[in-house]
Amino acid sequence: MAHGPAKGIKRWLFTTNHKDIGTLYLWFSFAMFLVGGLFAMIIRAELFQPGMQLVTPEFFNQMTTMHGLVMVFGAIMPAFVGLANWMIPLMIGAPDMALPRMNNLSFWILPFAFLILVATLFMEGGGPNFGWTFYAPLSTTYAPDSVNYFIFAIHLMGASSIMGAINIIATVLNMRAPGMTLMKMPLFVWTWLITAFLLLAVMPVLAGAVTMMLMDINFGTSFFDAAGGGDPVLFQHIFWFFGHPEVYIIILPAFGVISAIIPTFSRKPLFGYSSMVYATAAIAFLSFIVWAHHMFTVGMPLAGELYFMYATMLIAVPTGVKVFNWITTMFRGAISFETPMLFAIAFVILFTIGGFTGLMLAIAPSDIQYHDSYFVVAHFHYVMVAGAVFSGTAAVYYWLPKWCGRMYNETMGKLHFWIAFIGFNIAFFPQHFLGLAGMPRRYADYALQFADWNMVSSIGAFIYGAAQILFLYNVIATIVAGKPVKEAKVWEGAEGLEWTVPTPAPYHTFATPPAVK
Amino acid sequence: MIAKDEQPRARLLLSLLTLAASVPALADWRETLNMPVGVTEVSREIHALHMTIFWICVAIGVVVFSVMIYSLIAHRKSRGHQAAHFHESTAVEIAWTVVPALILIAMAVPATKAMIKLYDTSDADLDVLVTGYQWKWQYEYLGHGVSFMSELATPESQIYGAEEKSEHYLQEVNNPLVIPVGAKVRFLLTAKDVIHAWWVPAFGVKKDAIPGFVNETWARVEVPGTYRGECAELCGRGHAFMPIVVKAVPQAEFDQWLAAKKREAEELKALTAKTFTMEELMARGEEVYNRSCAACHQVNGEGIPGIFPPMKGSTIATGPLSGHLDIVVNGKPGTAMQAFGQQLSEVDLAAVITYERNAFGNDTGDVVQPLDVYNFKQGQ
Ligand code: HEM
Numbered sequence A: 001m002a003h004g005p006a007k008g009i010k011r012w013l014f015t016t017n018h019k020d021i022g023t024l025y026l027w028f029s030f031a032m033f034l035v036g037g038l039f040a041m042i043i044r045a046e047l048f049q050p051g052m053q054l055v056t057p058e059f060f061n062q063m064t065t066m067h068g069l070v071m072v073f074g075a076i077m078p079a080f081v082g083l084a085n086w087m088i089p090l091m092i093g094a095p096d097m098a099l100p101r102m103n104n105l106s107f108w109i110l111p112f113a114f115l116i117l118v119a120t121l122f123m124e125g126g127g128p129n130f131g132w133t134f135y136a137p138l139s140t141t142y143a144p145d146s147v148n149y150f151i152f153a154i155h156l157m158g159a160s161s162i163m164g165a166i167n168i169i170a171t172v173l174n175m176r177a178p179g180m181t182l183m184k185m186p187l188f189v190w191t192w193l194i195t196a197f198l199l200l201a202v203m204p205v206l207a208g209a210v211t212m213m214l215m216d217i218n219f220g221t222s223f224f225d226a227a228g229g230g231d232p233v234l235f236q237h238i239f240w241f242f243g244h245p246e247v248y249i250i251i252l253p254a255f256g257v258i259s260a261i262i263p264t265f266s267r268k269p270l271f272g273y274s275s276m277v278y279a280t281a282a283i284a285f286l287s288f289i290v291w292a293h294h295m296f297t298v299g300m301p302l303a304g305e306l307y308f309m310y311a312t313m314l315i316a317v318p319t320g321v322k323v324f325n326w327i328t329t330m331f332r333g334a335i336s337f338e339t340p341m342l343f344a345i346a347f348v349i350l351f352t353i354g355g356f357t358g359l360m361l362a363i364a365p366s367d368i369q370y371h372d373s374y375f376v377v378a379h380f381h382y383v384m385v386a387g388a389v390f391s392g393t394a395a396v397y398y399w400l401p402k403w404c405g406r407m408y409n410e411t412m413g414k415l416h417f418w419i420a421f422i423g424f425n426i427a428f429f430p431q432h433f434l435g436l437a438g439m440p441r442r443y444a445d446y447a448l449q450f451a452d453w454n455m456v457s458s459i460g461a462f463i464y465g466a467a468q469i470l471f472l473y474n475v476i477a478t479i480v481a482g483k484p485v486k487e488a489k490v491w492e493g494a495e496g497l498e499w500t501v502p503t504p505a506p507y508h509t510f511a512t513p514p515a516v517k
Numbered sequence B: 001m002i003a004k005d006e007q008p009r010a011r012l013l014l015s016l017l018t019l020a021a022s023v024p025a026l027a028d029w030r031e032t033l034n035m036p037v038g039v040t041e042v043s044r045e046i047h048a049l050h051m052t053i054f055w056i057c058v059a060i061g062v063v064v065f066s067v068m069i070y071s072l073i074a075h076r077k078s079r080g081h082q083a084a085h086f087h088e089s090t091a092v093e094i095a096w097t098v099v100p101a102l103i104l105i106a107m108a109v110p111a112t113k114a115m116i117k118l119y120d121t122s123d124a125d126l127d128v129l130v131t132g133y134q135w136k137w138q139y140e141y142l143g144h145g146v147s148f149m150s151e152l153a154t155p156e157s158q159i160y161g162a163e164e165k166s167e168h169y170l171q172e173v174n175n176p177l178v179i180p181v182g183a184k185v186r187f188l189l190t191a192k193d194v195i196h197a198w199w200v201p202a203f204g205v206k207k208d209a210i211p212g213f214v215n216e217t218w219a220r221v222e223v224p225g226t227y228r229g230e231c232a233e234l235c236g237r238g239h240a241f242m243p244i245v246v247k248a249v250p251q252a253e254f255d256q257w258l259a260a261k262k263r264e265a266e267e268l269k270a271l272t273a274k275t276f277t278m279e280e281l282m283a284r285g286e287e288v289y290n291r292s293c294a295a296c297h298q299v300n301g302e303g304i305p306g307i308f309p310p311m312k313g314s315t316i317a318t319g320p321l322s323g324h325l326d327i328v329v330n331g332k333p334g335t336a337m338q339a340f341g342q343q344l345s346e347v348d349l350a351a352v353i354t355y356e357r358n359a360f361g362n363d364t365g366d367v368v369q370p371l372d373v374y375n376f377k378q379g380q
């Protein structure tokens, strides 16, 4: 067995090393974040003023669709799989992932999937233009021809996610160091274990949905076509049966990251560890039985509306428990404000705001007004950007010194944080107002009373976008020329096995399992 | 309202000024922050629920964030605060599971009541069938023989900035829906192509219009006025361009209006027997084309490559008349090309077909009379 990495490009193409694959995932995710971000900038530039200035409505629709797809499947999900690859073996004292070759495959599928997806933009008739939720029949009968490539790309992403999930489950269940009982695992490992089960459960459902689309489009079936005895609403049920768990697939690993960072910089153990684990499990379970809260206006029977309203309200309870636990962890700690902690604190505040709007959306009669308006757009950006993306950013600052043995520049980190935090809020807080005042989402152009807040929102979006350039610069500057760190425990208050290996983490770690007290 | 069409820099300045809450603008500005109250009982209940849950969230937020901010200030390492070491408390954890659950149950009660009311579509005084098309609405007064299309009235020149935007930019239509004040109006919603959603915020009404299915909702409007809404479900390139305008008028005025509409429909029918000149048909046809066809086939007749075929030089528009009649009257199932047979009158169909056969350099010289269309429809 080789003791160091192979040389050149082969190292990356053929690697089975969890750290290399983690790195690949993270860079891929960041690249997709920039691509998806570019699409967002186009959207916000068009919406800067009323009237159509820069793009056509059909291209605008392709941008909203591709932005959503690239961010969800290309940026956020791979970012957390990357973190899982890097950190889970280090956290449970395993030498690598359980299935290293499959690990390589599950990564290398992704660039091809996204190449295909983005290539659709250049095809005749344009790329997918039916929203990231691709409701039939807009995505079937009325779709551009490129929809077949879109379906193929979704299949590839699904295959990649399923392999990643299997790998994580196998690793966590089989490769823990002796003494690392389940209830001693760091929360990041717990949340990922549960997320992996969610992935296994719902990615096949998504695959089923796109396959049914494929059949409707090419082979004369009518799953979603009323004229042939099908039902367009069936599509939405299937999609959201995948889609709601999907939002928790996105946020649970983020919870794990935050549950690692807050104790470190509060210098105090996580409050309510076991209730955190149970809350995660409860959220995961509930996430399967609330899907139709995305469909309060489709004309479900009254009983259905009421049931999905109650179930959705319920999910706020375990989510609340998490927030209370984080805050109590900070309470009476000895808090310091390094960049990862700043992002974690912002996460707690902004995710909570997103949770509040979630609770508002859960009230079905009110959702009649909120639904498909900018209020929903604000909600999910608070939970997905200020939630998942902020936590991913926090994770990078937190573990980067361990990964590359160099410290990032704290001033630059803080600058990045403040620009991102302010930009994010200027971009997305006014969207609550827009939605409440009656602006529907996915609009290429809008009435004049929405002009002011749209302009403010666009300005915020540009600021937030610019902050990412700073982030990229920070990370590269750290890797290339950051101040070297030698201590195994980079952060004073950090706990866990990952801080017992040397810094930078050697290519192979835990060849012999560590002792866990 | 603030003027809307200055240069970006000036507009930026304006919004910053508004942000700074300049006093005269304050009233306007506040209107853009929250959900308006609305003019139906249902919309008021929705608004009340919205404010209740909002204040509940604010209250929880104040408590939670106060504790957090207190810790962030008082328990800083830089102040020399020493970390405590507690890490669980069953009592506290049970409390903050149970208390939110109780609050939610309290919230569920009024929400349930409102939902039941929202769903009570029984005993309507008037039924209106609302049909969504790419990208317009059709309103049919069931049992009254009145039906018309309602399309965006904002001209392209305003959208593309060649002309100043008018006050109701993108929220104006050629034929608004008219309903009587005080009557319970039931809306039956469906669509002919993709899913649309009919949203009038002031009524507290939003319901999907789904092809092949009929949804129901209702409104009893209490205040006469003009209410504007939007399509709320992504339905293609014209999604932002199919607004809803509803005029709520006193019952007597409504009855007059309905009677006039009925007469109009009969007059239009009478035109079917009339013979038109080429010029008349071309003029009317251009109007119909720009209103009903240009969204896809484009004003210049060149279509959009790969999505919407051109009319210019089209084999159908320059080929045998029956093929042209067929695709316009019956549409082409499974494509965006709708059946216009039920949307347009015989006169308009004849005019638009004549127009397509002679505009854009097609120059077939064919003239199609309303009677030809009528006979074609009968012959099917
Ligand atoms: C307190 C917990 C939450 C509740 C009660 C909640 C509730 C809801 C409801 C009812 C909707 C549908 C709104 C509508 O379309 O009318 C919604 C939309 C959405 N939520 Fe949440 N949510 C919560 C947390 C989250 C989290 C953690 C995420 C992801 C990280 C998330 C992501 C989304 C997304 C992406 C949508 C919009 C999907 C779309 O239509 O494109 N939510 N939420």
Ligand SMILES: [Cu+2]
Residues within 6 Å of the ligand: A243, A244, A247, A290, A291, A293, A294
């Ligand atoms: Cu959901």
Ligand SMILES: [Cu+2]
Residues within 6 Å of the ligand: B195, B196, B197, B231, B232, B233, B234, B235, B236, B238, B239, B240
């Ligand atoms: Cu629409």
